[in-house]
Amino acid sequence: MSRSNLDLVNECDRFPYYQVDTDLYAASVSTYYELRVQEHDYALGYVLPSVAEIFRGLPNWEIDDQDRVLTITGVSTTEQRSDVVMRTVLAMKKTGYFKVLEKWRDELYPVYGKNKELLFDVERSASPLLGVVTYGVHCTAYVKREDDELKIWIPRRAKTKQTYGGMLDNAVAGGIASGEGPFESLVRECGEEASLAEDLVRSRAKACGTVTYFYIRDERAGGETGLLQPECQYIYDIELPEDVVPKPGDDEVEEFYLWTVGEVQEAMAKGEFKPNCALVMLDFFIRHGVLTTENEKDYVEIVSRLHRKLEFPTS
C-alpha cells in the first residue's frame, strides 16, 4: 500500500507527543526509567524497564523504582562516568544478554548535559539501551541541470548489510563519534561512502539545519525492539557538477542511482527508503519548494515533526 509523507514521518518519529495525546504520552513515559547522572536531576534518556532491571545491583548504578530513575552514582567526572558505562556494557556484552551489543562498534557516542557539557561517552551499540540522543550527518547530493531539472543521487544499501539491508539511503550518512565535529564527520563520510574528493566537499557542502525525531526501534534496526532512540541529524546539501559521479567507497553501498524527484517520491511511497533517510528527503523537498502547502495536505504537521524538540539535552 502506498505510504503518504505523513505515514513516513510517523514511522520514524514514533514517540507520542504530550500536546497531541496527553494521556498516551503520560502512559508511555510512566513505563520507562529516566536515565540520570548524579547531581544532574534531569533525564538524559529513557530506559525500558526490562533493560533497567539488568542494571539492578551493579556497582555505580542506582535504581529508584518509586520515581522510576536509573542513575549513574558515586562518580563525578566525565572520564569516571564513561568508565562506569564502559565497564558495565562490556560485562553485559560478555553475558550475551542484549542482542544489540552483538553489533559492537568500538565507537564512542557522546551524551551531553543541560549546559552542553559532555557528561559521558557510551559505546555506540549500547546507546539505545540507555535511550540517549545520538547524532549523525546526512547529506543529499543533487544535480541541477541547465533546464533547472533537479536530479538526486540515491544509494542502495548492500543487501548483506545487517540493518535495513537493500533499502535506499541518503547519498552520505553516518554517526558522529564523540570528539568529532559534524562538518569534519561529513567530509570523512563523503570520502568513505561516496568517494567524493575532500576539496569538493569542503567547497560545496552546505549546512541546512537539523532533522530531529524520536524513534522506537523495530525488527529492521536489529536487536531488541522497543528501545528508545531520539536522534539529531545534521543536514547538508551538496550540489554536484554533472560530471561528478559518487561511487561506493566500501561494501556497504550496492550502487548509486541518479533519480528525478518523481522517481524518489515513488520509491518513498513504496517504503523503499530507510525510515530516517525518508525524513531527510522530505526535509530536502520542503526546503527546495518541491513539497508545498498546495500539494501536501500535511505540510504544516510534517515541517514541525521533522524538527522535534527532544525531551533531553542536546549538543
Added chain:
Amino acid sequence: MSRSNLDLVNECDRFPYYQVDTDLYAASVSTYYELRVQEHDYALGYVLPSVAEIFRGLPNWEIDDQDRVLTITGVSTTEQRSDVVMRTVLAMKKTGYFKVLEKWRDELYPVYGKNKELLFDVERSASPLLGVVTYGVHCTAYVKREDDELKIWIPRRAKTKQTYGGMLDNAVAGGIASGEGPFESLVRECGEEASLAEDLVRSRAKACGTVTYFYIRDERAGGETGLLQPECQYIYDIELPEDVVPKPGDDEVEEFYLWTVGEVQEAMAKGEFKPNCALVMLDFFIRHGVLTTENEKDYVEIVSRLHRKLEFPTS
C-alpha cells in the same frame, strides 16, 4: 545589550515547553481556559481567565470553571459558529472593553479542527482574545552576486505604524485571510508591500517550509498584554535579479535596505527586528548555511524552536 540568536527565539517563542519544564508548563496551562466548539473535545486555543470572564453568560457561550473550558455551544455549522463569534466580538467592540478590538481589521481569520476542517472564522483583531492559531506568509528577498555574496532586502516599518513602528521587517509579510491560499496571499502581498511584479513572483518565489512559534503578546503588539498567540508562517525565498529594486507599495514601509548578512545580523543582535521577522531571518540563515553548528552554539535548539509543534490543530 547584544542579543544572542537564542535570545531572539526566546522573545518570540515564549510559551513554556512541557518537555523542558513540566511544572512551569502545567502551571501556565492551568491558568488558561481551553477554547472549544461543541462536539469537538479538544483545545483550539487558550483564553486568559480575564478574557473568559467577559464571555460568561453570553448566548451560545458556556464556561466550565471546573475543567476550565470555554465552549461555543448550540450551533453546529461553520457559518453558525462564525456568526456567534462575530456577534459576540462586535458587541464587545461596542463596549470598548478590549483594547485589541480598537484595531478592528474587517478581515476574517480561519480556525481549523482536527480533520483540517474549517470550524469558524474570527475577525482578525479578536483572534488573540481566543488564543487561536493564526497564519501568515513571510518572504525573504535576496540577491546573489556573481562573487557569490548574499545581500538581503530589508524594509523598515513606518514609524507611524501602530505596532512595532520603526522596526525592521521581512521583505514581504502578511496575514492569510480565511479562504485565501498561502501562495496567492504571497503574490498579493508582494505587489502591495514591495511592488514586485506578479509574473516575477510566480516564477521566482520558492516555498521553503514554515516557521511556527507560540507568542505571548507584550506592549509592542498593542492592546492587552499576556494574550496567547500561536502562529504559523509559511516561508518563501525569492532571489531577485540585481536590477529589481523592491519599493514600498503603501505607507506601511518607510524604505528598503540592501544589506549584507553581517549588517542584518548586527541589526538582529541590537533588537531592531520585529520579533517574528527575526525568527524568519534565522530560518533563512540556517537553510542557506550562514548559521552552522560550528558558529552557533545553540544551533540544534534554535532549529527545533523555529518549528514548534503547536498544541492546537493547524491547517
